Amino acid sequence: MSMRRTTIKDVAEAAGVGVATVSRVLSGGSASPETRERVLTVATQLDYRPSALGRNLRQRRSGGIGLLVPDVTDSFYGRLADGVLACARSAGEPVILGATGDDPEREAEMVGMLLEQGVDRMIAIPSGSGEIWEPTLRTGLTAVFAHRVPAGRGDVPAVLADDRAGVRTAVDYLTGLGHRRIAYLGGPGQEQRVAAFRETLGPLVDEELLVFARGSRDSAYAAAAGLLQHRPDLTAVLAGGNLLGEAAVLAARELDLRVPRDLSLIMFDDVPWAELCAPPLTVIAQPAQDIGYRAAELVLRGGARRPRGVLLPTELVVRGSCAPRGTSRSPR
Amino acid sequence: MSMRRTTIKDVAEAAGVGVATVSRVLSGGSASPETRERVLTVATQLDYRPSALGRNLRQRRSGGIGLLVPDVTDSFYGRLADGVLACARSAGEPVILGATGDDPEREAEMVGMLLEQGVDRMIAIPSGSGEIWEPTLRTGLTAVFAHRVPAGRGDVPAVLADDRAGVRTAVDYLTGLGHRRIAYLGGPGQEQRVAAFRETLGPLVDEELLVFARGSRDSAYAAAAGLLQHRPDLTAVLAGGNLLGEAAVLAARELDLRVPRDLSLIMFDDVPWAELCAPPLTVIAQPAQDIGYRAAELVLRGGARRPRGVLLPTELVVRGSCAPRGTSRSPR
DNA sequence: CATGCTCATGGAAACGATTCCATCATGTTT
DNA sequence: AAACATGATGGAATCGTTTCCATGAGCATG
Numbered sequence: 001m002s003m004r005r006t007t008i009k010d011v012a013e014a015a016g017v018g019v020a021t022v023s024r025v026l027s028g029g030s031a032s033p034e035t036r037e038r039v040l041t042v043a044t045q046l047d048y049r050p051s052a053l054g055r056n057l058r059q060r061r062s063g064g065i066g067l068l069v070p071d072v073t074d075s076f077y078g079r080l081a082d083g084v085l086a087c088a089r090s091a092g093e094p095v096i097l098g099a100t101g102d103d104p105e106r107e108a109e110m111v112g113m114l115l116e117q118g119v120d121r122m123i124a125i126p127s128g129s130g131e132i133w134e135p136t137l138r139t140g141l142t143a144v145f146a147h148r149v150p151a152g153r154g155d156v157p158a159v160l161a162d163d164r165a166g167v168r169t170a171v172d173y174l175t176g177l178g179h180r181r182i183a184y185l186g187g188p189g190q191e192q193r194v195a196a197f198r199e200t201l202g203p204l205v206d207e208e209l210l211v212f213a214r215g216s217r218d219s220a221y222a223a224a225a226g227l228l229q230h231r232p233d234l235t236a237v238l239a240g241g242n243l244l245g246e247a248a249v250l251a252a253r254e255l256d257l258r259v260p261r262d263l264s265l266i267m268f269d270d271v272p273w274a275e276l277c278a279p280p281l282t283v284i285a286q287p288a289q290d291i292g293y294r295a296a297e298l299v300l301r302g303g304a305r306r307p308r309g310v311l312l313p314t315e316l317v318v319r320g321s322c323a324p325r326g327t328s329r330s331p332r
Numbered sequence: 333m334s335m336r337r338t339t340i341k342d343v344a345e346a347a348g349v350g351v352a353t354v355s356r357v358l359s360g361g362s363a364s365p366e367t368r369e370r371v372l373t374v375a376t377q378l379d380y381r382p383s384a385l386g387r388n389l390r391q392r393r394s395g396g397i398g399l400l401v402p403d404v405t406d407s408f409y410g411r412l413a414d415g416v417l418a419c420a421r422s423a424g425e426p427v428i429l430g431a432t433g434d435d436p437e438r439e440a441e442m443v444g445m446l447l448e449q450g451v452d453r454m455i456a457i458p459s460g461s462g463e464i465w466e467p468t469l470r471t472g473l474t475a476v477f478a479h480r481v482p483a484g485r486g487d488v489p490a491v492l493a494d495d496r497a498g499v500r501t502a503v504d505y506l507t508g509l510g511h512r513r514i515a516y517l518g519g520p521g522q523e524q525r526v527a528a529f530r531e532t533l534g535p536l537v538d539e540e541l542l543v544f545a546r547g548s549r550d551s552a553y554a555a556a557a558g559l560l561q562h563r564p565d566l567t568a569v570l571a572g573g574n575l576l577g578e579a580a581v582l583a584a585r586e587l588d589l590r591v592p593r594d595l596s597l598i599m600f601d602d603v604p605w606a607e608l609c610a611p612p613l614t615v616i617a618q619p620a621q622d623i624g625y626r627a628a629e630l631v632l633r634g635g636a637r638r639p640r641g642v643l644l645p646t647e648l649v650v651r652g653s654c655a656p657r658g659t660s661r662s663p664r
Numbered sequence: 665c666a667t668g669c670t671c672a673t674g675g676a677a678a679c680g681a682t683t684c685c686a687t688c689a690t691g692t693t694t
Numbered sequence: 695a696a697a698c699a700t701g702a703t704g705g706a707a708t709c710g711t712t713t714c715c716a717t718g719a720g721c722a723t724g
Contacts, residue, residue: 007710007711008710008712009710018675019674019675019711019712020676020714021672024672024713027712030671031673035672051448051709051710052450053450054389055710055712056385056389057389057678057710057712058712067429071414072413073407073414078405078406081404082403089430089442094428094445094446094449097413098417098421098426099414099421113424113426114426116383116384117384118383217604246604246605272549276609277608278608278609337680339680340680340682341680344704349704352705353702353703361683362702363702363703364701386679387680388709389708389709390683390708391682392709
């Protein structure tokens, strides 16, 4: 029924040369011009496509790069993945995608699966502590981290947005508008941002105004609603991601808080709907696609380089969700 | 430096059995209880993980399933991919992701790449005509199509949303509100929907009100803006996807058309931001995640089944972007 | 002319699993 | 007791490639 795939052996036979020669020609090794020509002709005639299976086994590594993101559903990671795909495509490398759900256990499981597949180059948005990665990195794996680094490890190749600057800009902008009680609504693994937040806000920082959600929408909403409910005195919120921003808008609406009159809101990550929102959301734009692309470049370029981290700029995009502090949100 | 991975041979040696026995134990073949126990113990002690490389070569197929979507950045496909990942994970199968950009050529290229990788099970949102798939399907590939089928091929396994019913419901809803000049703003490969649109609208259909964009945001905006500009007499738009809906909202805003007073809008695909939009968008919800999950189930369940297509229900979610036809959008 | 060097070349050995097949021990049937 | 069925077991072949190594030809140098 379905005839065998044509193998390198078939080509060798048809061209009257040895398999080694065919392999050499096809992978750019040395060969005499006429042999090369003949092999190439025969190969196209037979529509030969080398099987990655054989090659992978021999070289003890599957080509291809693994990509581990918390949630493909999140626009930010979607764009990041898109960047990775773009770069991988131009290099002809397949991308194996896994969703970790921001769960270290699942992350470890996926890493294991990738290793089993022979994948030795990965890009990850790490969820957990560095311990998961310690043993893995030692096996000769080339890993590039994107968007954040494993907790407790600063010396790994990574492509990051300039979170510090982003937070600083946002907070300065808010304080400049007169806001004093500013909340940070964070997600998993945002130590950098929180640190920058604390640092920028200085003595104004109020520990109760730092709240964190897990990755899910529900969790984000719960955190946002809880925050707004318990602390009616806050006048501005910085949301550390588009899911959290969405949750903040929803929660504010539910509590009849008008944005920006009653509550100013800045969201990390510029998404298409930020403009469609009422009011349009002021955001800190991050180059998600670039992050992915650069990470892929790094991981393809090979491992031993030590560009300890690429830092990509963020940009404050002012729209309509921030206003000078008013007195409208009166104490009871 | 980095010692060799432990192979099946190591396990066999350490357990004092042959490699065949180890393989059998590990893949659930027959073995005496004590042998099984011993092998299992040794395997865990040595932290043995079978290499997919060896297995794949032997069985002449890489495990893993290929997933081809037009654009991971699009929330719909993001959710679909998430569904696929969820199912694949529970089966322990890796997923190789590719973005086709709704370009048949790129699609063909990616299929080629997947075949080269030994992938023999794929899920695709096909961009092009069936011709791309004809030869491929003949090679013994198990393919399941999702969201739409290759043009000109109805007899392939597919998981689809019930587009006909969705369109019918939406159009009926709009005509029930008094609308007569209803436009359809479509994307690539939406023949089904257009047919249903024509069918439902009957004599009211106006060919000029059927406009199509390619996959990109720019193209979507251009189409939407062109439509609204050229035909100020239309009172309702049905957008065939969240990108198109977004474009319609933007274009309407640009032209100072108030939704829903001047223009009623229904969008295919319920996305989180539909609720945040001003006004909240009335949508036809599609179970994107389910589509992906079911497609993965189908492709994992194996090929020869003939469930010609799974049809998943859509649901009209009424929010605030539709109103009874008014007279406000006056002729000049 | 002999020696050595550079190439192109093909045979064969990996790579790490699965699986066919022959072997052997055990238990069952006549 | 002989013949036979059953089941566990290990050796070896296989998958399709890359790559090591030996061979031989051609050529320049001494």
